Amino acid sequence: MKSTTGTDFFKSVYDVVARIPYGRVTTYGAIAEHLGMKSSARMVGWALNADRYNLNMPYHRVVNRNGELSGSRYFPQPGMMRQLLESEGVTFVGDAVDIKKFIWIP
């Protein structure tokens, strides 16, 4: 859990994720780059993993650079992530979203 020391790294991630518009997706790299750590996209997903149980945010709109739903396996139910995205009008190409069309950069 985030200590009161205020790492705020997570907070930054949550802030960006919460800003993802409806029907759009973003990538870990894009968020990391926005935070100034483009070389460490891992931290983004890792940050979500830390609070996915406590926070209510559209983290299903966060996908990897290839548009694949790498995080879907960490969702409560398999296929839920894709279902949510399709529900928002996001189209898929195979097992990945049409990242080129729905990519959103903060």
Added chain:
DNA sequence: CGGGTGACTTTAC
């Protein structure tokens, strides 16, 4: 301070 870990990314074979 050091080692292990990870929802990533890129390059290479």
Added chain:
DNA sequence: CGTAAAGCCACCC
């Protein structure tokens, strides 16, 4: 398309 390896940074013990 598959696996492998390296780079990367924050967090935990």
